[in-house]
Amino acid sequence: MMPIVTISTGERKPTCFSRWRNFDSALLTAVTFDIVRLMKQVLTIVCKLNPSQKVVEKIDTTLEMFAAACNYANQEVKPSITSKTTIQSLVYQTIREKYNLSANLAVRACARVGANRKTAKKDKKPVKAFKPTSADYDARIFAFREKDWAVSLTLVGGREHIPIVPSNYQKGKLKGSKPTSAQLCKHRDGSYYIHIQVKDEAPKPIKADNVIGVDFGRTDIAVTSDNKKWSGKEIRDARDRYSQLRANLQKKASKGTRSSRRRCRQLLKRLSGKEKRFQRHVNHVISKTIVLSAKQSNSIVAIEDLTGIRKRTNQQPRSKTERRRSNSWAFYQLRTFLEYKGLINGVEVIPVSPRYSSQTCHACMHLGLRSGKRFKCTNSGCNWHGDADENASYNLSIIGGVVSLLRGSDELSCAVNLGLLKHQDLAVGESPRATRS
Numbered sequence: 001m002m003p004i005v006t007i008s009t010g011e012r013k014p015t016c017f018s019r020w021r022n023f024d025s026a027l028l029t030a031v032t033f034d035i036v037r038l039m040k041q042v043l044t045i046v047c048k049l050n051p052s053q054k055v056v057e058k059i060d061t062t063l064e065m066f067a068a069a070c071n072y073a074n075q076e077v078k079p080s081i082t083s084k085t086t087i088q089s090l091v092y093q094t095i096r097e098k099y100n101l102s103a104n105l106a107v108r109a110c111a112r113v114g115a116n117r118k119t120a121k122k123d124k125k126p127v128k129a130f131k132p133t134s135a136d137y138d139a140r141i142f143a144f145r146e147k148d149w150a151v152s153l154t155l156v157g158g159r160e161h162i163p164i165v166p167s168n169y170q171k172g173k174l175k176g177s178k179p180t181s182a183q184l185c186k187h188r189d190g191s192y193y194i195h196i197q198v199k200d201e202a203p204k205p206i207k208a209d210n211v212i213g214v215d216f217g218r219t220d221i222a223v224t225s226d227n228k229k230w231s232g233k234e235i236r237d238a239r240d241r242y243s244q245l246r247a248n249l250q251k252k253a254s255k256g257t258r259s260s261r262r263r264c265r266q267l268l269k270r271l272s273g274k275e276k277r278f279q280r281h282v283n284h285v286i287s288k289t290i291v292l293s294a295k296q297s298n299s300i301v302a303i304e305d306l307t308g309i310r311k312r313t314n315q316q317p318r319s320k321t322e323r324r325r326s327n328s329w330a331f332y333q334l335r336t337f338l339e340y341k342g343l344i345n346g347v348e349v350i351p352v353s354p355r356y357s358s359q360t361c362h363a364c365m366h367l368g369l370r371s372g373k374r375f376k377c378t379n380s381g382c383n384w385h386g387d388a389d390e391n392a393s394y395n396l397s398i399i400g401g402v403v404s405l406l407r408g409s410d411e412l413s414c415a416v417n418l419g420l421l422k423h424q425d426l427a428v429g430e431s432p433r434a435t436r437s
Contacts, residue, residue, distance in 0.1 A: 041202040041343045045173050047164040049151070049192040055162060058155040059184065059192055063132040065099040065156055069109040070130035072098070077113070082121060084114035102154050108136040132186070139180035144196060146175065151194050153184060164194060173198060188272065203346040210299040211404065213397030214290060214338070215358070215389045216306060216331045219373060222286050223389040225397040226293060230286050235279060242275045279330050287337035294347045301342060302400020305351035306331055352399045354392070362394035 051059060073091045081087060088110040095106045112130075120127045141154035149171075150163045166174065174196065183195040213225040218236070223229040246268065253264035294301050335351070342349035361368045361377035363384045368377040375388035384391075 041200050041340070043173065043198045043200070043340070045170050045196045045198055047151075047166050047170055047174075047194050047196060049194055050163045050165050051160075051192060055155075055160050056192070058157050058160060059186070060132070061157065062105070062155045063135055063184070063186060065101055066105060066109055066135040067130040067132040069095045069099045069101055069106065070113050073110055073113045074117075074127055074130070079117070079127075082114050082117040084111040087114050100156055102141060104138055104141045105135065105154065108138065112136055134183050134185045137182045137184060142180075142182045144174065144177070144179050144182075151182070151196075153194075162194075202343050205348050206295065206298055206346045208298050208300045208348065208404075210297055211397045211401040212290065212294050212297070212299045212301050213393040213395065213400060214301060214303045215354075215392040215396060216304050216334065217389055220389055221282070222290070222334065223387070223393050224290060224293075225390075225393040226297070227390075228289070228293070229389070230282075235282060238278055239275060242271065246271065280333065283330060283334045283337050287334060287341050290338060291341040291345050291347050291349075294342070295345050299347070300400060300404050301338060301347060301349045302352050302396045302404070303335060303338060303349060304354040304357070304396065306335075306354065348404065350400055350404055352396060352403065354396070357395040357399070358388050358392035360391075360395055362391055362398065 072095065073087055076094075077087050077090050081090075088107060092106055092110065095101060095109060096103065099106075101109065113127075116127050116130075137153065143152040145152060145161070148161075148163070149166055150161050152159060152161050177198045177200075179196045179198050181197045183197075185193045185195055187193055211225075215223045217223065218232050221230045221232045221235065249264045249268050249271075253261050253268065255261075256264075290301060293299075339349045341347075356367070358375070359367055359370050361375075361379065361382055361384050364377060364379050364382040366377060366379040366382065368375055368379070368384075370388045373388055374385070375391045376385040377383055
């Protein structure tokens, strides 16, 4: 179920790495990597509900009671407790009596509080107040009915069968499936949706003999080691345009005549979500291209692990425009798309540490000089120079190969003359785009 790959490097660092004191990749120090291959794939299918007015009232009541139960549990149980079982043992009976929730809705409310507390504890932030916008469902209180394309949900006041409005794509994914969990949601537009989790066996991962490194960025959204790149200019221009348009409409919506304010509010509502949908479409296109390319070349995809980068960059002094651009960078969405598309296509996607990947020459492994998009190696015996993001993608490819392609324990050293994992051309100073002065 969980094959583990262990790689150890026990030899002393060569002199060329004397300046790499903080680099924690497997190329330098003795380290163990546990690679867990997921054998189940979970796909969330979002379907619009078509409830009657009577059922709408029940849904609203259920969402309000569920949120109130979560807030009650969060206030009554000590903040240090994160176990859903412990929270349930303390407030379950009170939640059932006070908020008229079914047994399993009360259990799911306790579980949500525990999960939110764990996330907040990890981020060192307090748990935010729960809003009546969603409720969690499991197999005892939710059922999907393919025969009449409806869902059966336990609400406050009884069980209800609610028709869904599926598209051809949703019908194809749900046909023949037996989902056991879902989330009832009320979106910003006031419509009701059911987020159905469909579980399926993931295909066996392909037998890879190569690695594609992927460097994320804002100037170029993604740059790969097989010489593909996607510019971020179109997204940046679109975000700037929408930001300026929203600011103008919000300003006019607070002034002017009553009719002009109403028209501005209507335009703001129409604009809502357009920018997000555009970004999602671009990330879908990029991730699909990368995964299909990896599948055709029998490759693993090594991506940057940028966890916590937004928190770190927000601590630096920047202009308001630069902060907005940085915080709207959807790199985590792109990573998520790559991971789930990789799982569906049998392509392993592994995150690796990006430290010094754009400051190190992939040809000779010496630290060089980076200025914006340009990189120049300072090693007199190499002198490679070129695109900094391409250089980073080559390094990510090498690191990804070390931690994934060697099945079993082995002794590795950067002094190997023939290179690492089919990167002989990189190890001896050649590269697909090498330019020497």
